[in-house]
Every structure is written in structure tokens, then in C-alpha cells.
Amino acid sequence: MTSWRPPASQARRDELAVAYARDGYGLLEAVYDGSSPGWLRELPAVDVLRQVLLQNYTRTITADGREVIRRRENEPEGDGLPPGRARIASPDDTHARWGVKREEFWLGYKLHITETCDPPPCTCRTEPAAQQAAAGHSGQSGRGHEHDREHGKGCAQLVFPNLITNVATTDATVTDNQMTEPVHHALAARNLTPGRHYADSGYLSAELVVSALKTHGTALTGPLLADTSAQARAGNGYARADFAIDYDAKTVICPQGKTSVSWTPCTQRGKDAIVATFSASDCGPGPARSLCTTSGKKRRQLTLLPRGLAEAQAAARAAETTIPFQADYARRAGVEGTMNQAVGHGARRARYRGLPKTRLDHVYLACALNLLRLQAYWTGTPLDRQRTSHLARLELALAA
Numbered sequence: 001m002t003s004w005r006p007p008a009s010q011a012r013r014d015e016l017a018v019a020y021a022r023d024g025y026g027l028l029e030a031v032y033d034g035s036s037p038g039w040l041r042e043l044p045a046v047d048v049l050r051q052v053l054l055q056n057y058t059r060t061i062t063a064d065g066r067e068v069i070r071r072r073e074n075e076p077e078g079d080g081l082p083p084g085r086a087r088i089a090s091p092d093d094t095h096a097r098w099g100v101k102r103e104e105f106w107l108g109y110k111l112h113i114t115e116t117c118d119p120p121p122c123t124c125r126t127e128p129a130a131q132q133a134a135a136g137h138s139g140q141s142g143r144g145h146e147h148d149r150e151h152g153k154g155c156a157q158l159v160f161p162n163l164i165t166n167v168a169t170t171d172a173t174v175t176d177n178q179m180t181e182p183v184h185h186a187l188a189a190r191n192l193t194p195g196r197h198y199a200d201s202g203y204l205s206a207e208l209v210v211s212a213l214k215t216h217g218t219a220l221t222g223p224l225l226a227d228t229s230a231q232a233r234a235g236n237g238y239a240r241a242d243f244a245i246d247y248d249a250k251t252v253i254c255p256q257g258k259t260s261v262s263w264t265p266c267t268q269r270g271k272d273a274i275v276a277t278f279s280a281s282d283c284g285p286g287p288a289r290s291l292c293t294t295s296g297k298k299r300r301q302l303t304l305l306p307r308g309l310a311e312a313q314a315a316a317r318a319a320e321t322t323i324p325f326q327a328d329y330a331r332r333a334g335v336e337g338t339m340n341q342a343v344g345h346g347a348r349r350a351r352y353r354g355l356p357k358t359r360l361d362h363v364y365l366a367c368a369l370n371l372l373r374l375q376a377y378w379t380g381t382p383l384d385r386q387r388t389s390h391l392a393r394l395e396l397a398l399a400a
């Protein structure tokens with residue numbers, strides 16, 4: 001198989017794919033034939049074949065008894081494919097899924113790492129930590145710690161190693177923000193709930209910021225995802241921020257000064273939302289409409305967050321432009337070094353098949369990285385970790 005190359009033409013490749021499917025159906029028919037031994041049906045490989053055929057092909061028998069096998073394609077042109085999270089992507093590892101992040105595609109899993117992040121270390125440290133006195137505090141975002149240390153004569157700043165406190169492994173289709181709550185629950189179960197949790201924007205939303213504070217007392221800190229409306233993404237036209245929302249009057253005023261005609265609280269994908277709609281007559285033909293909507297109904301509709309979440313989102317967006325926020329958020333830079341370190345130790349390649357073993361592999365990896373860090377900390381050996389540069393930190397600290 002390693003020397004096999006698919007045919008160059010698409011038509012020939014499609015033909016071959018259908019031929020494989022026909023062979024697969026023929027094999028399944030033989031397995032499920034009454035004269036075949038029953039244990040054949042119990043083979044995991046047979047079940048994988050059955051699922052792969054079901055997920056990727058349709059098979060019909062015509063009135064004249066002809067068998068027609070077709071590859072499934074996306075709707076509406078085709079018969080539809082199962083969602084990526086359910087689709088078997090490799091018969092060798094039925095838990096692996098195709099993932100995508102920006103321009104990068106990969107087959108397999110996703111690893112989410114959480115680590116402690118104390119204030120960035122100063123540069124005065126000259127003695128091995130083992131020789132230094134113990135007193136102070138550390139932990140992920142302000143948790144108390146018994147073994148705080150002084151370092152460098154006359155320096156009041158405390159320094160601690162960043163230790164991994166949680167690893168979560170999922171298939172590659174699970175989005176980052178689906179993991180924020182499970183990570184918080186996992187930390188809470190081990191009594192490691194952070195006071196502040198610095199996260200990449202993919203792990204944040206107004207709803208998660210509010211719920212983390214309410215449920216765990218954790219200040220989830222990071223830049224919120226930008227407006228994802230088509231207009232905002234294109235940087236052209238009227239994005240959500242261009243509309244004035246009045247929650248008391250339950251109206252929205254558009255950039256052309258028109259007022260919405262309906263305000264409908266609803267539930268979208270299990271979450272509370274409000275849909276505000278403008279009238280088709282207000283939105284009537286004109287240059288503004290092309291900047292505003294491409295809807296076939298020829299009027300603009302906006303989906304809004306409930307008031308509490310909208311206010312939390314506005315406050316978070318305002319805060320994230322300030323220098324103190326950026327200085328504080330710079331603490332998160334350490335975890336990029338951790339990801340690099342994990343990649344350097346083979347985290348980009350699953351060594352085992354299946355989610356449970358891959359998950360266990362990642363737990364061992366995290367333990368090993370923690371041991372390396374503790375060893376470096378106790379012996380005063382600098383770790384080659386990617387951090388915000390001293391100059392950048394100094395800039396932010398002075399500005400703050």
C-alpha cells in the first residue's frame with residue numbers, strides 16, 4: 001500500500017472508490033450470509049467496514065434489480081455526509097478525526113494543556129533555588145503555595161516553575177471553547193481551581209467568562225473572539241458593532257437610523273438569544289442594503305446576546321484594549337513554551353491508537369515535563385522556554 005498511488009484523473013478515482021465499496025458490500029453480504037460462521041460478525045474490522053460504507057456511500061436496488069452504489073456528497077447536491085465528529089477517518093484508528101485550525105488540517109486528536117503561571121520571573125536570580133530560603137506564595141492565578149522562595153539578593157519578586165495542572169485530550173473536532181468548562185471541572189475536582197485563568201481567545205466567550213466566575217470563582221481572562229459576522233470578517237459593510245442596541249426599549253437602531261420592528265427572545269443551539277429584525281420596507285433597495293445584508297428576505301436580522309452577557313462582553317472588550325490587561329495577559333505566554341516543549345517531546349504524533357491510550361500518553365508526557373521543570377527549578381538550571389521577551393515585559397510593566 002505504501003507504494004500505491006491513486007489514479008491521476010478524478011473520474012477514475014471516483015470509479016475506483018465505487019469499486020472498493022462494491023467489494024466491501026460483497027464482503028459484508030458474505031459475512032452476514034446464513035451459512036457463514038457467526039463469529040465473523042463479531043469481528044471489530046467487520047463493524048468498521050459496515051460503518052465506513054454506511055457513512056460514505058448509498059446503495060440502492062432499482063426496480064429491475066440493478067445495484068446502484070454512489071458516494072455520499074455534501075447536501076444539497078448530494079445525499080449528505082455525517083458530521084465530522086462522527087465520521088470514521090481511518091480504519092486503523094476509529095477514534096481519530098479530521099481537525100482544522102486556520103490553514104492547518106490534521107487527522108487525530110487535540111491536546112489542551114493548563115499550567116500554573118506566576119508573574120514572569122525577573123532576571124536577578126543568581127543562586128540555585130535549592131539554596132534559597134522558603135516563604136511566599138504561588139499557584140495558578142493566585143492559589144496559596146507552601147514552598148515559595150526568595151531569589152537573588154535584595155529582590156522581592158518570587159519565582160516558581162510553571163507546572164502543568166491539567167491535560168485534556170479530545171478528538172480533533174472538539175472546539176477549544178467546548179473544553180473550557182470540562183477543564184475547570186477537572187481542576188476543581190483536584191482542588192486546583194484557579195483564581196484567574198488566562199486563555200487563548202478560542203477558549204473564551206462572554207457566556208464562559210460569566211459562568212466560570214459564577215461556578216468556580218475563576219476570572220477567565222483573555223481576548224474575546226472578534227465579531228464573526230460576514231461584514232466584520234470582510235471588514236466591509238455594517239457589522240454588529242455598528243448597531244445601537246437598547247435593551248430597555250427592546251430595539252436596535254441601524255447605521256441608517258432605522259429602528260428594528262421585532263425583538264424576539266429565543267433559544268439557539270441550547271443558548272438564550274434575541275433576534276432583532278428590521279422591516280423589509282426600511283431595508284428596501286439601496287446602496288446601504290448591499291453593505292448590510294445579503295439575506296434573501298431582503299432585510300437585516302441580528303442575533304443578540306441576552307443583556308447580562310452583552311454587558312459582560314462589552315466590559316471585557318473594553319478592558320482588553322488597556323495596557324494593564326495586556327501586561328497581565330502576558331503571563332499566558334509561558335504556555336506557548338510548554339506547547340513547544342511538548343511538541344519537542346513528540347506530542348504532535350500519537351504513539352498509540354485510540355483516544356484512551358492517546359489520553360494516557362499525554363498524561364505521562366505532562367508528568368515528565370513537570371519532572372523536568374522541577375529538576376530545573378531545584379538545580380537552578382534555566383529552561384529554554386518561550387516567553388515574552390524581557391524588553392516586552394519591561395515595556396508593559398512600566399506602562400501599567
Ligand code: SF4
Nearest residue numbers: 254282283289292300
Ligand atoms: S439594510 Fe436595513 S438595517 Fe441595514 S442599514 Fe439599511 S435600513 Fe438599516
